[in-house]
Amino acid sequence: MRPFTYERATGLREAAAAVAARPDAKFIAGGTNLLDLMKLEIERPTHLVDISRLPLRRIEETSDGGLHIGAQVPNSDLAADARVRTRYPLLSQALLSGASAQLRNKASTAGNLLQRTRCPYFQDAGMPCNKRVPGSGCAARGGYNRAHAILGASEACIAVHPSDMAVAMTALDARVETILPDGRARTLPIGELHRLPGDTPHLENNLAAGEMITAVTLPPPPPGRQLYRKIRDRASYAFALVSVAAVVEVASGRIRNARIAMGGVAPKPWRSAEAEGALADRAAGDRSYAAAADAALSDARGDGHVAFKIELAKRALRRSLADLTPDR
Amino acid sequence: MTSDPIVQATAGAAPGARIGQPVDRIDGILKVTGRATYGYEHRIGRAPAHGCILGASIARGRILEIDVREAERAPGVILVMTHRNAPDQPEFGAAVTATVPEVFTRARPVLASERVRYHDEPVALVVAESFEEARHAARLIRLRYETEPGAFDPVAPDAEIYRPGRTNAGFPTDSEHGDFEGAFSVAPVQIDASYRTPFESHNPMEPHAAIAEWEGDRLTVHTATQTVANIQAGLASTLRVPPENIRIVSPFIGGGFGAKLILHPETICAALAARVLNRPVKVALTRQQMFANAGHRPAMRQRVRLGADRDGRLTAIGHEVLASTARFEEFAEQSAVPTRALYAAPNRRTTHRLIRLDTNRGEWMRAPGEASGLLALECAIDELAERLGLDPIALRIRNEPERDPELGVPFSSRNLVACMRVGAERFGWRDRPLRPGSRREGRWLIGYGMAAAIRGNYLGPGSARVAIDAAGQVTVQADMTDIGTGTYTILAQVAAERLGVPLDAIRVMLGDSRLPRTAGSGGSWGATSSATAVHNACLALRQRIATAAASHAASPLRGSNAIEAHFADGALRLGARSESLERLLARIAPEGLAAEGSAVRGETYRTYSQHAFGAHFAEVAVDIDSGEARLRRMLGVFAAGRILNPKTARSQLIGGMVWGVGAALMEETVLDRRHGHFVNHDLAEYHVPVHADIPDVDVMFVPEEDDKGNPLGAKGIGELGNCGAGAAVANAVYNATGVRVRDFPITLDKIFPGLAAG
């Protein structure tokens, strides 16, 4: 771990300004991701601004019937919140499927969104990695890439975004609220928070220097049933190989509304407009679900160990849709 | 300095706690209250400096340049040690096979040359005032290497295969009885199946750690080891110091599983740096470093061929093992050895071959031989049962041998059949789905599987000392270790029973090279060997007490016949007279009395085939779409001689069975075939079962006493639990799905392609 200085943020704007003021400064919230990476010297901030004590721990109703979730709300509190459990059950399911109880107690909402990839080559300073050292190459290509991306990846990087929570929020059309170092606030749809790697895998999100996430807002719950399904190598405490966040509303046997997002398959939480398009106004049933799954994965590429994920994702999608519409 | 670790049962301990009782661990309170001190935690007189190892970022080649200037200038740094300034050490020397004792005691120099033999091999040690400073400075070292092409594919088709001289633990490399090829080729029913088992890593919870302190030419090392004597001897060879000048202290160990049998780099680094600095130095491996530097189970390809008649009688049994080893030091896991004793068949062949890789050496990982070998053999037997349309238990019973099928000697005791029968009854085996893939509950396919367990029973020579003082306090001493298994407790039980005193009168001191030497904890022999030594020491002490009581002028029992001594309830009865030990000793031996006893291998070690046996039963559920395989419940029934403490024994066996679940379903250390490094080198990426993976595990014992192995009638159990356990789970996955995966671990990507999308 590199030597670093530390300050405890006194206010939102001050926090943002403090990080903006120094090129190698970072926010630290729960620290469950950042500290591990600092010990490995994958992250090398020279200054930490601790935002964990800022008054961003509340979950509040919004006037339109949605929820406003403070950036520092711990994952476990969010999962346990009665409003979340009844109105956004897929979000609660996603959170509870992630990490371990101890980590969820510590992990913050914003930190979860901005956690970094678990690509083992990224986490190993001795290996080439374009995300860590631009231009050095991608060791995962041609290496052990069983947990890597099949959608949205690039020549430069095939890493996946590991979050479960973010996948659920993506299906829910969440919006991310931030504060800029000059004190201005801004809001962006969650789909615009993360970037695809392209030629610049080291740039992972669209936040400006020092821009701090203050909250995530959820619009009123979409009509229909919700489900988060996570497929993984052991029963708990494992990252998703494939996950599905789905919301489906069926009326008179037809699909009125569908939202599909996938995790474990792409460099960002993957909302599938293709799958949603294939479901819109179709008869609820296996044929539509198979078509949706094929549409969702039509651009998928899997070279090496990861190839199995394409079929696995299709199965997961079909099954999730079927489980959501038991009586059709 | 906590150099005299003493573990004593609390006064409330069950007074009648004897051998065979489920006594709570006497070190339990110390552990749960944080007072049990582990290797890295000992407080010693002078504040130690902290070392951090830097590992090579190549797997094979030479260091061309190493620039430590920036590291040396970093805050807190006291020493940067590399091959250029490390104290002179003996050569590593030519490859030693695992069969000779030198493998345990040889010099293992570190930072000794510019050669790199495996990825993450230490290339520098930074010592600083704090661990953080040392770790940071280590990253400031600049290295330039000349990389040489290495071999990293354990199953490369073009690899050079060779035959080791012996296997680990000294078994013959090959065995051949009758005409295997001939019998197999004409067998009416044949199974010819190849199984792949991966590299696996022990991952004890406590990483390898050491604190070294020199006083003049005498060295004290606080560390975590399974076998104190190995570390002492290994350090003596490496440092060129007489062993008697080295003291090893290792009272509590956070798991070993075979990874803590020999010297590893952290201990040597600590000792070298402490000598250079004339200051205590502590060094631990990081979790990531453990994957390359603390041993692994070799990767293997195993071919099993079974020939049988239509009734299921085996006519030919063949087991050929091809395993990885290190280029610089051999380790040949004896994976075909259990096949030599498990089933009868007139024609047999077992072989072991190796492929040299540029990795670190493999090491003894819980049940070396059986853990990997039975994954193959016991799945193949299941395949044969299915081919024959026979119940897997019936098939095994049909091939139950009368005597050891290869050694020709009788078994000291063998209750495999009883284990299978008892287990079948308790588990509800008769309800198993007869046709694979035929039982479905919701989204889950349900399957049952079983497998046999066998594990060689060994005795490691050693001794123990038992003393009693004038207050009636008994002290048991040995350099034996308790690696979390319960050794402190069972030794107290043995002494309490043999001396007829309550458990809380016993103190146990272990894990110190100043104490009588034992063979330590390894090969499941720790309990039986050290308990035998304690048993014999108690007998000798009884003799001494009784003789003194019968003859000492001040003895109230004077004149009695010492032969009729009876020790019970804290008193000695000689003939008709009785006296409490306390009062007696105060009179006849105010200084106390002590005696030593030893464990030695008797004639029966050769004239009987000695094994513990068991039967595993598993029920799994496999997701119909994704292929996710999850254990639902598991039962292990074991015949392992006399059970010294059913509670600690049960824990050992459950732990072993959980290892079996891991081996079957998730454990794999992935070797990158380009860079030669273990890719998934942390506990987020190397999966072991977590609680949610182990819903229900039950253990039963079939009563057994075996007087051939040791006077206690006990057998080793530390490894028995993971012998065959993985195969039971794998067979259950097959029974659930009809998909036979022969490539371990059985992860979902290997299952679901065989499942019709549902």
Ligand SMILES: Cc1cc2nc3c(=O)[nH]c(=O)nc-3n(C[C@H](O)[C@H](O)[C@H](O)COP(=O)(O)OP(=O)(O)OC[C@H]3O[C@@H](n4cnc5c(N)ncnc54)[C@H](O)[C@@H]3O)c2cc1C
């Ligand atoms: C062993 C293990 C298993 C795990 N398993 C899972 C899993 O299965 N599923 C899953 O989803 N997650 C999993 N996680 C990840 C875990 O969810 C994240 O580590 C956690 O959510 C990060 O939150 P934090 O508050 O600790 O973030 P920190 O570590 O404090 O920060 C993470 C990053 O976010 C930045 N940041 C934090 N807050 C803000 C803010 N308000 N504005 C701008 N930037 C900010 C930090 O600068 C840093 O770069 C696992 C983690 C571990 C260690």
Ligand code: SF4
């Ligand atoms: S996949 Fe991305 S993160 Fe992983 S090694 Fe390649 S560039 Fe680095």
